[in-house]
Amino acid sequence: MTDATDTAAEVRPARTSARRSGTGRAGAALAPYLQAAPMALVFLIFFVLPLAATIVVSFWQYTQYSIEPALTAQNYGDVFYGCLANLPSLCTTFLTYLSTLKFCLIVWATTLTIGFTIAYFLAFHVRTLKVQVICFLLCTIPFWTSIVIRMISWIPLLGRNGLVNQTLISMGVIDTPLEGLLYSDFAVILALTHLYTLFMVVPIFNSLMRVDRSLIEAARDAGASGAQILRHVIVPLARPGILIGSIFVVTVVMGDFLTIGIMGGQQIASVGKVIQTQMQFLQFPLAAANAVILLAAVLAGVWALLKLVDIRKEL
Amino acid sequence: MTERRPRSFYVLAFVFALFLMFLYGPMISILVLSFQGPEGGLVFPMTGVSTHWFQRLWEGGGQVEIGSALRRSFVLALVVMVLTVTISVLAGLAFRRQFRGATVLLYVAIASLIVPSIVVSLGIALEFRLLDDAIKDFGAATGIGWIQNDFVSALGPFTSGLGAHLTWTLPFGLLIMFAVFNRFDPAYEEAARDLGATPWQTFRHVTLPMIAPFLIGVAVFGFTLSWDELARSSQVMGSQNTLPMQLAAKTTTVTDPEIYALGTATTGGSILLVLVTFTLISLMQRGRAKRG
Numbered sequence: 001m002t003d004a005t006d007t008a009a010e011v012r013p014a015r016t017s018a019r020r021s022g023t024g025r026a027g028a029a030l031a032p033y034l035q036a037a038p039m040a041l042v043f044l045i046f047f048v049l050p051l052a053a054t055i056v057v058s059f060w061q062y063t064q065y066s067i068e069p070a071l072t073a074q075n076y077g078d079v080f081y082g083c084l085a086n087l088p089s090l091c092t093t094f095l096t097y098l099s100t101l102k103f104c105l106i107v108w109a110t111t112l113t114i115g116f117t118i119a120y121f122l123a124f125h126v127r128t129l130k131v132q133v134i135c136f137l138l139c140t141i142p143f144w145t146s147i148v149i150r151m152i153s154w155i156p157l158l159g160r161n162g163l164v165n166q167t168l169i170s171m172g173v174i175d176t177p178l179e180g181l182l183y184s185d186f187a188v189i190l191a192l193t194h195l196y197t198l199f200m201v202v203p204i205f206n207s208l209m210r211v212d213r214s215l216i217e218a219a220r221d222a223g224a225s226g227a228q229i230l231r232h233v234i235v236p237l238a239r240p241g242i243l244i245g246s247i248f249v250v251t252v253v254m255g256d257f258l259t260i261g262i263m264g265g266q267q268i269a270s271v272g273k274v275i276q277t278q279m280q281f282l283q284f285p286l287a288a289a290n291a292v293i294l295l296a297a298v299l300a301g302v303w304a305l306l307k308l309v310d311i312r313k314e315l
Numbered sequence: 316m317t318e319r320r321p322r323s324f325y326v327l328a329f330v331f332a333l334f335l336m337f338l339y340g341p342m343i344s345i346l347v348l349s350f351q352g353p354e355g356g357l358v359f360p361m362t363g364v365s366t367h368w369f370q371r372l373w374e375g376g377g378q379v380e381i382g383s384a385l386r387r388s389f390v391l392a393l394v395v396m397v398l399t400v401t402i403s404v405l406a407g408l409a410f411r412r413q414f415r416g417a418t419v420l421l422y423v424a425i426a427s428l429i430v431p432s433i434v435v436s437l438g439i440a441l442e443f444r445l446l447d448d449a450i451k452d453f454g455a456a457t458g459i460g461w462i463q464n465d466f467v468s469a470l471g472p473f474t475s476g477l478g479a480h481l482t483w484t485l486p487f488g489l490l491i492m493f494a495v496f497n498r499f500d501p502a503y504e505e506a507a508r509d510l511g512a513t514p515w516q517t518f519r520h521v522t523l524p525m526i527a528p529f530l531i532g533v534a535v536f537g538f539t540l541s542w543d544e545l546a547r548s549s550q551v552m553g554s555q556n557t558l559p560m561q562l563a564a565k566t567t568t569v570t571d572p573e574i575y576a577l578g579t580a581t582t583g584g585s586i587l588l589v590l591v592t593f594t595l596i597s598l599m600q601r602g603r604a605k606r607g
Contacts, residue, residue: 031514035409036420038402039485043423046478050438051430057441067444118334121327125320135331142338144585146543148562149578153341156348161358163344194337226323247429255431258545262566272433272546279550284441291434302429 051295058288067284075289096269097297103185103260103270104253107192111249112242114193115200119241120234122201123208139198151191151262158182158190183265191263192253199252200245207241208234247302254298342582349575357572368576381561381577388558391472391480392541398477399484399537400530406485407492408518421489428486432546439479440550443470470553479547484537491536495529524603528596535592539585 061070083091090098118139126132142150157163158181165177180186211234219229235242257272271294278287348355352363372381410417427435447468454462469475503525507517545559552560558581565574 032409032412032414032417035405036414036417039406039424039489040416040420042402042478042481042485043420043427046439046475047423047427047430047435047482050435050442053442053445054434054438057445114334117327117330121331125324125327138335139338141586141589142342144539144589145342145578145582146559146562147545148559148566149345149581150341152566152574153345153578156344156358157341159358163359166359194341197334251429251431255433255546257433258549258563262563266567272431275433275437276549279437279440284437284444287437288441291437294431295434298429298431299426306425 054288054291054295057285058292060285060288062283062285064282075285076293078286079289079293092269096271096274099268100254100270103188103192103256104250106189107196107253108246108249110189110193111197111200112246114197115245116204116238116242118197119201119204119208119238123205123211139201143198147195147258148262150195151259154187154191154194154263155182158187183263183267185264185268187263188260188268191259192256195259196249196252199248203244203248204238204241207238211237247306251298251302254301255294345575345578346582348572349579351572351575355572357570357575368572369580371573372576372580380556381558384556384558384561387472387555388542391476391557392538394473394477395480395484395541396534396538398481399488400534402481402485403488403492403533404526404530406489407496410489410493411496424486424489427482432483433549435482436479436547436550439475440470443468443475443551468553470551472552472555472557475551475553476548476557479551480541480544483544483547484540487536487540488533491529491533495526499525528599531592531596531599535589538588542585 057067058075059071059073061068061072061074079093081091081093083094122132122135126135155162159165160177160179160182162181164181165174168174169177215233215237216229219233224232255272257270257276260268260270261273271290275287275290275294278284278290344359348357348359348361349368350364350366351361351368352365353367355362406420410421447466447470450462450466450469453459454466503521504517507521512520543559544557545563548557548560556564562574562577565577
């Protein structure tokens with residue numbers, strides 16, 4: 001790090017220093033705005049305005065060919081068609097959300113369990129930074145492949161004549177190949193866990209590395225068992241990391257349509273897939289209404305979690 | 316270091332090994348199967364070892380699409396990479412000082428990360444559709460010929476597609492810059508200033524060299540996030556597809572190991588990229604150590 005000072009020393013006291021003092025103060029006050037402007041502009045054009053457009057269009061009408069400005073709640077009515085009238089039997093929308101919620105909870109549980117265990121191992125049992133870096137590299141290499149390739153790579157393992165079925169049959173556990181391995185709920189959960197566990201490991205690891213090791217020793221000296229230390233010391237201190245990882249996994253799964261589409265053999269419904277299908281049929285206002293509802297559902301969950309942790313402080 | 320490992324270490328090490336197997340197993344299986352014999356199918360056993368499927372992929376039997384999609388994805392990822400690094404560094408510098416709207420910008424960036432990709436994609440598609448209508452109306456009203464005759468849509472990989480990718484890469488870039496600047500010692504910059512360096516000289520000769528290794532990280536992140544992006548791309552690329560979209564379209568008709576060969580080829584390319592990057596970083600650090 002000493003080189004920086006050396007480099008600085010080489011910088012000659014410039015002639016500009018006199019000029020700088022003149023414009024310096026106003027320029028310094030303006031600088032952060034100019035520096036933040038490109039990012040603000042990108043988010044305005046490609047994030048804020050599109051969301052606004054979505055909300056506006058969700059109140060529009062549509063024909064087979066075009067969308068027309070209007071102010072109608074018809075699209076929302078269509079989304080929830082029969083939802084109240086037919087209770088207690090659930091309408092398509094509720095069923096779809098329920099199914100998506102099911103995937104959310106299961107994948108959250110699997111990624112959190114596996115992610116925490118791996119992060120714990122890396123943070124507390126791997127003793128040198130070098131080995132930690134190597135372990136992380138080992139975990140990240142598979143992520144340099146396309147998501148799609150990572151999904152289809154389950155075919156040779158889980159397919160009807162795949163490795164799992166072949167092994168089970170040759171071991172005499174089953175006589176006929178299991179059908180439900182690929183293109184099923186199981187396959188979706190497996191693929192989502194495969195794709196997103198690392199996103200749980202990284203923030204939890206980050207939190208665990210900040211845990212003061214003397215706290216654990218103090219707990220042990222005070223007679224706490226391993227389980228008690230984990231439950232009352234480590235988990236509470238890892239909470240920020242757990243929350244960040246959870247937010248990421250839950251929101252990704254809530255809006256997922258690719259994994260559920262490909263691994264579910266295009267047979268399992270999800271909110272994201274509904275939106276995608278409606279867009280293919282050019283039913284933009286209907287898709288927009290669905291998007292607004294999905295957005296509200298996701299943000300409601302995240303807002304509560306965000307209240308609990310200041311992300312900026314954790315980095 | 317000679318302290319004996321507790322039993323839990325071995326249990327957890329075993330779990331970690333299982334996790335690695337879980338991560339690598341599928342990848343290795345398609346790596347192996349991409350060398351399947353010409354008569355072989357999508358699953359084991361291998362009917363021989365050949366590069367038949369790679370040859371078919373190379374000759375591109377009836378799928379010129381893949382080649383052009385690959386080039387398009389590569390160029391797009393490069394553009395996204397450059398913009399992500401530049402914009403993230405600038406914003407990172409801005410956040411070191413106080414400015415009005417800082418909190419809003421931060422929350423927008425985080426929101427961009429957690430709003431479901433399909434919603435972002437739909438929003439941008441809608442926005443550009445409205446823009447198309449406006450442009451066409453404008454063309455009709457003013458009688459500008461090329462708009463009336465040739466204009467189809469503003470949607471495309473380097474307009475809406477680029478924007479969609481940036482909404483995905485910039486939040487990561489910004490968060491990495493936070494992490495970098497939170498650990499950054501401003502004393503070096505103060506020293507430079509005391510010695511009379513201009514703000515630009517301070518940035519160019521002090522700040523930039525110190526954060527350079529992390530910028531390579533941001534660059535790699537930006538490139539790969541864009542290269543592999545699919546969910547946000549789905550509605551915004553207009554009539555042109557990126558490589559992941561082309562691959563996803565192919566999954567509905569997986570009939571032979573050619574797609575495994577494609578997977579192996581793209582993975583090989585990505586890993587090569589990472590190796591080159593890490594070599595670059597370590598060379599830079601060695602060069603610095605020598606100078607220091």
